[in-house]
Amino acid sequence: MVRADLNIIRKEFRAFKGVEHYRGEFLHLLPFNFHRLKDERELLTSITGDYIIAEAGSVDKIINHRSTLDEPFIHDLIAGHFVSYNPPAEQIDILANRLRTKKGLYEIKPALHIIVLTLRCDHTCSYCQVSRVTENKTDYDLSKDQLNLIIEKILDSQESSITVEFQGGESLLAFDNIIYTVEALKERATVRNKKFKFVTCTNLSKITKDQIAFLKENTIAISSSLDGPEFIHNSIRHIKTRDSHQRLLSSLSIIDEVWSRDYVDVLMTTSRLSLKHPKEIIDEYIRLGFRSIFLRPISPYGFALRLESINYGSEDFFEFYQIGLEYILEKCKHGFDLREQYACIVLKKILTPFQDNYVDLMSPSGSMTRVVVYDYDGNIYASDEGRMLAQNRDFTFQIGNINQSWKEIYQNNSSRNILSHSFTELHAACSNCALEPYCGSDPIHHHATQFDIYGNMNDSTFCKRSKFIIEYLISLIEKGDENSEILRSWIH
Amino acid sequence: MKSQLNLSTQLAWPSQYDESIVARVTSVIDDIISLSGQKIYSKLSVDCIVTHNSNSNNNGSIYIKEKLDIYEGDILFLGLKQARVIFSVQSKTNSIFATVRCNSNCLMCSQPPLEHDDLDENLAIWDTAIDYMPENMDYIGITGGEPTILGIRLTQLLNKLTTKYPNILIDILSNGRRLSVQYLSELHRIHKPYNIKWCIPIYSDVDYIHDYIVQGNNAFWQTTRGLSQVYSAGFQSEIRIVLHTLSLARLEQLAKYITLNYPYVNHVALMGLENIGYTLYHNKLLTIDNYEDYIYKVSKAIIILRNFNINVSLYNIPLCHVPEELREYCRKSISEWKNSYHSDCHSCSKINECAGFFTWNLKLNPIVYPI
Numbered sequence: 001m002v003r004a005d006l007n008i009i010r011k012e013f014r015a016f017k018g019v020e021h022y023r024g025e026f027l028h029l030l031p032f033n034f035h036r037l038k039d040e041r042e043l044l045t046s047i048t049g050d051y052i053i054a055e056a057g058s059v060d061k062i063i064n065h066r067s068t069l070d071e072p073f074i075h076d077l078i079a080g081h082f083v084s085y086n087p088p089a090e091q092i093d094i095l096a097n098r099l100r101t102k103k104g105l106y107e108i109k110p111a112l113h114i115i116v117l118t119l120r121c122d123h124t125c126s127y128c129q130v131s132r133v134t135e136n137k138t139d140y141d142l143s144k145d146q147l148n149l150i151i152e153k154i155l156d157s158q159e160s161s162i163t164v165e166f167q168g169g170e171s172l173l174a175f176d177n178i179i180y181t182v183e184a185l186k187e188r189a190t191v192r193n194k195k196f197k198f199v200t201c202t203n204l205s206k207i208t209k210d211q212i213a214f215l216k217e218n219t220i221a222i223s224s225s226l227d228g229p230e231f232i233h234n235s236i237r238h239i240k241t242r243d244s245h246q247r248l249l250s251s252l253s254i255i256d257e258v259w260s261r262d263y264v265d266v267l268m269t270t271s272r273l274s275l276k277h278p279k280e281i282i283d284e285y286i287r288l289g290f291r292s293i294f295l296r297p298i299s300p301y302g303f304a305l306r307l308e309s310i311n312y313g314s315e316d317f318f319e320f321y322q323i324g325l326e327y328i329l330e331k332c333k334h335g336f337d338l339r340e341q342y343a344c345i346v347l348k349k350i351l352t353p354f355q356d357n358y359v360d361l362m363s364p365s366g367s368m369t370r371v372v373v374y375d376y377d378g379n380i381y382a383s384d385e386g387r388m389l390a391q392n393r394d395f396t397f398q399i400g401n402i403n404q405s406w407k408e409i410y411q412n413n414s415s416r417n418i419l420s421h422s423f424t425e426l427h428a429a430c431s432n433c434a435l436e437p438y439c440g441s442d443p444i445h446h447h448a449t450q451f452d453i454y455g456n457m458n459d460s461t462f463c464k465r466s467k468f469i470i471e472y473l474i475s476l477i478e479k480g481d482e483n484s485e486i487l488r489s490w491i492h
Numbered sequence: 493m494k495s496q497l498n499l500s501t502q503l504a505w506p507s508q509y510d511e512s513i514v515a516r517v518t519s520v521i522d523d524i525i526s527l528s529g530q531k532i533y534s535k536l537s538v539d540c541i542v543t544h545n546s547n548s549n550n551n552g553s554i555y556i557k558e559k560l561d562i563y564e565g566d567i568l569f570l571g572l573k574q575a576r577v578i579f580s581v582q583s584k585t586n587s588i589f590a591t592v593r594c595n596s597n598c599l600m601c602s603q604p605p606l607e608h609d610d611l612d613e614n615l616a617i618w619d620t621a622i623d624y625m626p627e628n629m630d631y632i633g634i635t636g637g638e639p640t641i642l643g644i645r646l647t648q649l650l651n652k653l654t655t656k657y658p659n660i661l662i663d664i665l666s667n668g669r670r671l672s673v674q675y676l677s678e679l680h681r682i683h684k685p686y687n688i689k690w691c692i693p694i695y696s697d698v699d700y701i702h703d704y705i706v707q708g709n710n711a712f713w714q715t716t717r718g719l720s721q722v723y724s725a726g727f728q729s730e731i732r733i734v735l736h737t738l739s740l741a742r743l744e745q746l747a748k749y750i751t752l753n754y755p756y757v758n759h760v761a762l763m764g765l766e767n768i769g770y771t772l773y774h775n776k777l778l779t780i781d782n783y784e785d786y787i788y789k790v791s792k793a794i795i796i797l798r799n800f801n802i803n804v805s806l807y808n809i810p811l812c813h814v815p816e817e818l819r820e821y822c823r824k825s826i827s828e829w830k831n832s833y834h835s836d837c838h839s840c841s842k843i844n845e846c847a848g849f850f851t852w853n854l855k856l857n858p859i860v861y862p863i
Contacts, residue, residue, distance in 0.1 A: 016599065022703040050752060075742065079697035079749050086699060090713045094753060097720050101755070352800070353752050488799055 024085030027066045027074070032082050034059045035434035037471065048098040049437030050080035051350065053478060101353045102437075106364055108410060108419070109159040111357065114373040114384060115150060115181065116167045117142055117174035123203055124238045127269060127298055127310045129388045131169050141174055142376055149402040150374045151184050155192045156406060157372075165223070166200040167384070169376075175211055182218050199223050204251035205239060209258060216259045224248065226266035226288070228274060228281035236271045236309060252288065261289060270297055270320065271310050278324035286336055294341035295324045297465065299385055299445070314464050322472065329483045344490045346473050349438040351491050359383065361440035361466070363430075364422035368399060368415060378402045380409060382418050385444045396447055418443055421453045429457035439466045513570040514578075514617055515540035516624040518551070520562055533557060538568065541620050567624050569617060579621055585827045587633035588618050590646065594638040596667045597707040598693075599774050600736055602766040605637055615645040622652050633663045640670040640678075647678045654684040661687060663730075668692035669711055671718030679725045689728035689758065692719055695739045697749035705738050716753070723756045730759040736771075736778035740789055747793035751800040760797055762790060763825075764808035768852045787815060794821060810837075811846045812861040826850060834860045 035043045042059050044052045054073070061068055062083065069077075077083045081098075084091060119140040121131035132140050142150070154162060164185065166178050178200060185196050198220040215222065227233040230245040237244035255264060266285075268274070274281060278295075285293045297317045298310050321342075328340050349355045359366025368382035379401050381387040386397025397418065400409035409415060421443040424430035430439070445462045446455030457463040477484045515538035522534050536554045554568075554575065567579035579586050591614055594605035632653065639646055653660060668690065671679065682688065692715060696702040699712035708714075722729050731750060733739055739746070743762075750760060765771060771778060780786045790806070797804045806818065807825035814822060824847050832851040837843050840862035849858065 016597070016707055017704075019701065019704040022700040022709065024700060048752070075698045075701075076745070078699060079742075079745055084699070086710070086713065090710065093717050093720065094713075098753065353755055491799070492801060 026085070028084050028086075028088050029063070030081055030084060030088055030091075033432055033434040033436065037475075043434050043471075043474065044080075044082060045434045045437050046081040048081045048095060049102065049349070049353070050082075051434075051437075051474070052076055052080055052082070053474070098353055102355055106362065106369060107158075108369045110157055110368070110370055110372045111159045111161060112163050112165060112359070112371045113154050113157070114165045114167050114371065115142070115147075116169070116374065116376045116387065117171050117177050118169040119376050120173045121168055121170040121203070122173075122205055122239055123170070123244065126236045126238065127271070129391050140169070140376055142177065142374075142378070144177075144180070146378050146402060147177060147181055148184075149378070151181060151188075153374070153380075153402055153406070154185065155188060155194065158406075160193055161195045161197075163197045163199060166198070167373075168201065170203055170205070171200045172202045172207060172211060175214075178220070179214060182220065186218070197221070203237070203244065203248070205244060205247040207251045207254070209254065212255060212258055215263070219263070222255070222264045224264065224266045225269065226285065226290070227268055227271065228277060229284045232271070232273055232277060232281065235273050236269065249288070265292070266290060267294055268296065269310075270295070270317065272312050273309070275312060275316050275320045278320050279327050282324060282327050282331070282338070286331065286338060291337050292339050292341055293328070295321050296342060299388075299448075314461050314468070317465065318468050318472075321469065325476075326483075329486055332486045333482060339490050342469060343473055343487065346438055346470055347477070347487055348491050350470070350474065351477070351488060358440075360442060363424040363436075363439070363441045364419065365441040365443055367397070367422065367442075367444055368418050369422065372399075374402060380404075382415075383444060385448070389444070389448060394448075396453070397444055417453065421446075421455075427455070427457070429463075433457075435467055435470045438470045513540050514620040514624065515552075515554070515568045515570055515575075517562060517564055517566045517568065519564055534560070534562065536562060536568075539624075540570070565626055567621050578617070579625060580828075581626060583828055584631065585633065586631075587635045587827070588621075588649065589636065590614060590618075590634055590639035590642050591637040593641050594636060594667070595641065595669055595708065596638070596711060598770070599705055599707065599738070600734055600765060600769075600771045600778055602769040602771065603637075604769050611642055611645060615642065615648065618649055619652065622649070622656065625656070629657050629660060631661050631663075633665065635665045638670070639664055639666050640675040643675065644678060646675075647681050650688060651681075651683050654687050658684075659687070661689065663689050663691050665691050665732075666718075667706065667708075667711070667715060668718030668722075669708065669714035671721050672714045676721060679721060679727075682725075682727075685722075685726040686728065689730055690719075690722045691730040691732050691761070692722075693732045693734065694719075694746065694750070694754075695733060696742055697746045698742065701738065701742070719754055719757070728758045729754075729756070730761060731757050732761045732763055734763045734765055735780070735786070735790070736765050737780055738778065740780060740786060743789045744792045744796065747796040751796060751802065755800065755802075757802065759803045759805065761805045761807050761825075762793065764806075764847075764853075766808065766850050766853065767856055768850070787818075791815075791818060794818065808847055808850065810848060810858075810860065811842050812840070812863055813858075822847060824848075834858060836860045836862055 030047060032044055032046045037043050037053070040056045042054050042056060044054060044059065062077065074083070078085070081091065081095065119130055119132045120134055122133065123131065124133060134140060154164065164181070171178065182198055189196055198218065200215065200220055201223045204222070204224045225237065226248065227236060233245040234242060252264065255261065268281065282293060325340055325343060328338050331338055345356055345358045345361060355362065357366065357370055359371050367386065371383050373381040373384055373387050375381060375387045379390070379398050381390065382397040382399050389396065390398055396414070399415045399418070400412060422441050424436050424439060424441045427441070430436050430441070433439070442462050443453045443455070446460060447453040449461060450456055450459070473487070477487050517536050517538055519537040520534055534556050536556065537551065538554060539549070539551050541549060561582070562577065563581055565581035566577055569576045569578045578589070591610055592606040592608055597605065650662065653662060694702060694715060695705040702712040703709060719729060731754060733746065750757065765778060794804050804821055805823045806814065806821045807823055809822060811819050811822055824845065826847050830851050831848055832854055833843060833848040834854060837848065837860055840846070842863045
């Protein structure tokens with residue numbers, strides 16, 4: 001090429017256009033929801049789950065007076081997928097990506113299979129609705145024949161990465177059946193192209209070294225309960241010897257000695273007594289070397305509702321949660337490594353494009369879509385709470401039994417009824433709620449508390465609690481102080 | 493484009509030619525003082541191929557006037573009076589120059605594009621050059637212009653490289669716009685996507701500001717779609733952000749945007765501005781004068797990305813220009829042929845770990861603070 005030509009071309013290339021040329025004329029609206037916060041500011045959430053907190057009156061301006069919006073705010077709105085100078089069709093792919101990232105794993109493919117090996121238990125905890133203190137193995141245990149059918153069902157299910165959880169009663173009372181199931185599933189895992197993880201739920205009142213050796217050899221995690229210091233724990237965990245807490249501690253020290261604490265997770269049940277002692281409970285978790293605590297309210301089902309010791313109002317729980325979380329953050333500032341699980345689940349939804357597979361706070365609800373429960377009698381339930389209801393002769397969440405094929409189970413009326421009430425996106429109140437991207441659907445809760453599986457959100461304790469926690473966490477991460485930084489680091 | 497060699501007399505030249513010859517240096521003899529009355533410094537023996545006639549294997553000699561770092565195994569592109577080193581065995585950052593054409597025209601382009609059809613020519617050159625490249629190689633870059641304008645020719649080169657070097661990492665510097673449509677079907681013909689990393693710039697979380705910076709209508713959404721396409725097809729991806737006034741304004745917000753909308757990227761590189769090409773014309777528009785604000789925003793962006801477990805690097809920025817806590821993110825990122833150090837740098841203990849400067853950035857009389 002001749003140099004003179006080159007120079008002409010170079011000059012043409014240098015005819016740059018100003019920013020106005022690229023801006024576009026009209027600011028289109030994309031779908032979004034909004035919610036007035038306690039301090040009168042407005043919380044806006046877009047279709048992708050991005051949020052913006054704006055001063056009062058912003059929503060009105062966005063909808064009716066866009067020309068009065070200032071530029072930095074418009075930029076925030078564009079970046080959050082609230083408005084666009086481009087025709088919205090340009091963005092469909094990325095919006096679809098975001099939706100897929102959030103919802104991609106929500107297929108009807110249970111990944112958590114809970115097997116209730118036995119109802120027998122050495123404890124008679126006040127809130128428990130299912131366990132039996134008995135020596136009678138035949139009435140309250142799964143038989144080998146039933147277990148074989150369950151093993152087939154697990155191998156037949158579509159999901160390839162499956163967690164099998166042994167429940168009770170006290171699962172260790174049926175330890176031979178744990179061994180049997182684990183060995184049978186492991187043997188056939190490769191041929192059936194499955195990967196298994198195992199968890200066993202136990203009160204750890206009398207685990208033996210031999211049992212631990214088997215759990216260790218097969219990497220079977222332990223899920224247990226710790227309600228706080230001795231006086232709280234023992235007040236709801238009843239055992240004849242009245243030493244549930246001590247037994248737990250001595251089991252933990254054996255596990256520490258021959259295996260590792262990394263495989264033990266403990267859950268807390270909040271009783272009326274716990275509500276007064278959030279700090280003591282957290283101190284106990286720290287004292288015993290746990291790095292995670294789940295401040296969760298008790299499921300208000302069946303006769304749990306009628307029991308004084310565990311029946312309390314939402315406000316009481318909120319206060320407990322707030323004091324508890326602030327105490328945990330205080331501890332973190334002093335170098336302790338402790339996280340609150342409820343906050344972790346919600347923060348991940350707020351701050352990242354992902355969400356955990358936490359079945360009690362997702363849409364569609366995880367009941368049945370991600371979890372199934374095989375009860376001791378061979379019936380299959382949509383969730384653990386579903387089988388509790390069945391103990392009170394309410395079979396709404398029984399979706400079949402182990403003699404049926406998955407196809408039969410998923411096509412019956414019971415399953416359809418549950419699934420069609422499992423979407424926040426399809427609920428008149430939830431679909432317009434600004435907190436919907438961070439919330440979930442809980443048909444069992446609404447069925448059990450309102451006798452209406454659809455649920456009335458004006459009067460729902462689930463809705464009230466979710467809103468409280470989500471708003472509270474947003475207010476904390478927006479402060480921009482040390483607490484915000486700690487909470488933001490909990491998303492991993 | 494690397495060092496130009498001024499050729500002296502050419503002896504034993506392969507027959508007739510008027511355009512592209514790719515030659516591999518087979519031996520170098522230095523210190524030849526004079527030949528036919530001309531001053532000569534080196535004699536290179538070469539194997540060469542006339543690229544439009546691939547049967548024409550030849551060898552010959554080239555005499556060059558300057559003393560240059562040329563080694564056995566280097567690959568040259570020869571014209572009548574000039575030659576270019578297009579591949580240097582000593583370098584760890586060799587690049588294939590795909591084309592001078594580009595579909596963007598970024599305000600800070602360091603190598604402004606030209607509308608000149610060099611696609612077949614470049615394919616021919618690099619197709620031959622790959623044959624000449626050494627037995628073992630673990631990295632090569634592909635740059636331009638916009639490499640995807642090569643179209644199917646790019647696919648050919650990539651497949652040829654990954655066949656010859658099964659463990660190579662190839663960085664492609666692309667604006668990603670054509671990945672959304674024009675090059676999309678080609679993406680699926682590339683044999684080993686995991687060996688390839690697309691390095692794609694996003695300059696703002698606000699679509700039209702990005703479009704303005706790259707001077708392309710709808711560029712933001714094309715690039716965004718391109719990024720998700722390379723991810724879906726199994727490639728590695730990297731987001732590159734050149735730091736200047738326009739990109740710095742919303743750098744924190746851009747970092748957050750990346751965590752939400754491109755959480756799958758393998759790496760984000762924040763890059764110092766190169767003071768050459770269009771940047772010279774847009775000095776006032778682009779130059780960052782508030783240093784404190786610059787460091788503050790860069791730190792914030794790094795924290796946001798790190799909290800999200802996304803790898804971050806700072807490219808083209810000397811260690812002494814950033815606070816100590818950010819130095820772990822600095823990389824020695826400038827290709828040897830355009831990399832220089834300030835005279836005061838030689839008293840610095842970190843000079844070997846430091847990116848230093850683009851040679852032409854030294855014209856801005858930067859201040860250095862030897863460590």
